[in-house]
Amino acid sequence: xxxxxxxRWVLRIGTAITLAFIYIPLIVIAIxxxxxxxxxxxxVDGFTLQWFDRAFHNPGVRDALWTSVKAATGATLVAxxxxxxxxxxxxxxxxxxxxxxxxxxxxxxxxPGIVTGMAxxxxxxxxxxxxxxxxxxxxxxxxFCIVVVFNNxxxxxxxxxxxxxxxxxxxxANSWRTFRFVTFPTLRTALVAxxxxxxxxxxxxxIVTTFTIGQEQTLPIWIFANYARPNQLPxxxxxxxxxxxxxxxxxxxxxxxxxxxVGAGAGAAPAGGAAAxxxx
Amino acid sequence: xxxxxxxLLIAYLGSLAVLFVASLWQLDDFSGEIVHKVGFxxxxxxxxxxxxxxxxxxxxxxxxxxxxxxxxxxFPIAFFMAKVASARVRALLVVAVLMPLWSSYLVKxxxxxxxLAHDGIVNWALDPFGLSGPGFGNVATWLVFxxxxxxxxxxxxxxxxxxxxxxxxxxxxxxxxxxxxxFRRVVLPLAMPAVAAGSIFTFSLTLGDYIAPTxxxxxxxxxxxxxxxxxxxxxxxxxxxxxxxxxxxxxxxLLIARRLGAFESI
Numbered sequence: 001x002x003x004x005x006x007x008r009w010v011l012r013i014g015t016a017i018t019l020a021f022i023y024i025p026l027i028v029i030a031i032x033x034x035x036x037x038x039x040x041x042x043x044v045d046g047f048t049l050q051w052f053d054r055a056f057h058n059p060g061v062r063d064a065l066w067t068s069v070k071a072a073t074g075a076t077l078v079a080x081x082x083x084x085x086x087x088x089x090x091x092x093x094x095x096x097x098x099x100x101x102x103x104x105x106x107x108x109x110x111x112p113g114i115v116t117g118m119a120x121x122x123x124x125x126x127x128x129x130x131x132x133x134x135x136x137x138x139x140x141x142x143x144f145c146i147v148v149v150f151n152n153x154x155x156x157x158x159x160x161x162x163x164x165x166x167x168x169x170x171x172x173a174n175s176w177r178t179f180r181f182v183t184f185p186t187l188r189t190a191l192v193a194x195x196x197x198x199x200x201x202x203x204x205x206x207i208v209t210t211f212t213i214g215q216e217q218t219l220p221i222w223i224f225a226n227y228a229r230p231n232q233l234p235x236x237x238x239x240x241x242x243x244x245x246x247x248x249x250x251x252x253x254x255x256x257x258x259x260x261x262v263g264a265g266a267g268a269a270p271a272g273g274a275a276a277x278x279x280x
Numbered sequence: 281x282x283x284x285x286x287x288l289l290i291a292y293l294g295s296l297a298v299l300f301v302a303s304l305w306q307l308d309d310f311s312g313e314i315v316h317k318v319g320f321x322x323x324x325x326x327x328x329x330x331x332x333x334x335x336x337x338x339x340x341x342x343x344x345x346x347x348x349x350x351x352x353x354x355f356p357i358a359f360f361m362a363k364v365a366s367a368r369v370r371a372l373l374v375v376a377v378l379m380p381l382w383s384s385y386l387v388k389x390x391x392x393x394x395x396l397a398h399d400g401i402v403n404w405a406l407d408p409f410g411l412s413g414p415g416f417g418n419v420a421t422w423l424v425f426x427x428x429x430x431x432x433x434x435x436x437x438x439x440x441x442x443x444x445x446x447x448x449x450x451x452x453x454x455x456x457x458x459x460x461x462x463f464r465r466v467v468l469p470l471a472m473p474a475v476a477a478g479s480i481f482t483f484s485l486t487l488g489d490y491i492a493p494t495x496x497x498x499x500x501x502x503x504x505x506x507x508x509x510x511x512x513x514x515x516x517x518x519x520x521x522x523x524x525x526x527x528x529x530x531x532x533x534l535l536i537a538r539r540l541g542a543f544e545s546i
Contacts, residue, residue: 025395032391
């Protein structure tokens with residue numbers, strides 16, 4: 001396709017501006033994590049590792065990290081189980097209301113987090129009479145983590161087709177053997193990718209968490225409680241950088257695992273799906 | 281197999297239903313306890329209180345401005361990815377746009393708070409030009425929202441532009457269309473469904489957010505009212521009523537977006 005040289009440069013510059021806009025804040029927070037001074041003024045005075053040490057020994061941060069890990073692990077396990085079951089049901093069986101179900105599974109993504117959070121809060125406290133706790137956070141996170149696992153699994157199942165499973169059944173394997181030796185191996189990397197994304201999503205979620213948590217603090221809740229305390233800011237910077245790294249690394253790995261061999265064209269669909277999923 | 285999944289859907293839809301029912305309850309004036317009596321007084325309060333009307337208007341205005349800003353910022357990079365970059369660069373750019381989208385949203389807002397502060401990097405960078413940054417307020421909120429949701433706009437537009445055959449752009453050029461004409465009369469109409477798809481996210485996410493307004497501004501958005509009524513004021517029915525506002529706006533928005541073909545582009 002013909003694009004003039006001038007136009008190419010305009011596009012390159014536009015691309016560079018947008019990329020700079022996206023990445024400058026991430027670089028800035030990384031620099032601040034090493035900032036020697038307690039003050040948050042720019043430019044920074046010098047560099048130090050002492051805030052990492054402080055953050056590591058801060059009991060509030062440690063508890064919050066542990067709570068976040070528990071919540072994310074719980075939500076990921078629930079999502080992995082239910083998301084896979086839903087994906088198998090949707091793509092391998094035809095049943096009444098199938099299209100409705102596949103639309104409803106996506107629903108937690110289309111609604112703002114505050115709606116999901118409020119709805120769950122009202123249900124837990126007013127109708128079920130359940131005390132808000134880590135358990136309610138896991139349930140809350142699971143609603144959107146399921147979608148991520150579901151999306152990954154459905155995309156993989158759609159691509160792999162059902163002929164291998166039919167062959168396995170024709171050769172006399174029952175449905176459990178077929179699942180174990182044919183379906184599951186095909187799905188495995190997609191499930192790992194889905195689980196990594198679900199973990200990342202849960203790990204830095206704050207809105208649904210705020211509405212479903214009791215006395216505990218997750219890392220984002222800890223940051224939200226401390227961002228206005230000048231004394232704590234250096235530690236907040238370190239925690240912030242940690243949270244960014246702990247959410248970017250799983251996403252990078254997931255992206256490599258679910259890399260689409262067909263080509264970039266088909267790759268755009270999972271990208272859009274991931275965008276949809278991260279909409280929480 | 282569909283058992284647990286079915287239960288989950290029922291639980292989710294059930295809690296949405298509870299949200300709507302709770303929005304019809306009220307607080308006892310004396311005790312501050314929730315009275316399970318159904319009525320529309322919360323919605324009446326929403327409509328009749330000028331502050332609440334102003335908050336809804338402010339939220340929707342900022343959501344619209346954020347959407348427009350993100351379309352403008354997303355188009356060059358999406359077009360570059362879809363039509364100019366080599367396969368390798370394109371794959372790199374997809375990851376480069378995708379990764380920040382997943383990285384902690386709260387930390388990003390917090391970083392902007394540091395950057396926009398009086399002695400922050402924004403003022404430092406603008407100072408040599410005799411300018412100063414916007415400080416905290418509505419402009420900061422607009423900027424931060426545009427930042428946060430930008431990847432949600434880039435990815436659908438990129439996918440949409442990639443689907444446009446190069447031959448169409450060449451045909452427009454061969455028939456004498458200048459680049460701008462080609463963009464306006466060929467690319468833009470064909471990319472419209474993708475833009476609509478992206479705008480669902482930029483719009484919906486702005487409507488429900490209270491973190492960014494809290495950190496970089498002192499003005500209230502829809503999300504702030506919900507948040508403060510659940511937490512501090514402990515008026516769950518009013519919070520529930522206010523939480524239905526984004527739902528109502530989004531339903532209207534989704535109906536419009538569907539007409540523009542957005543659902544084929546998600």
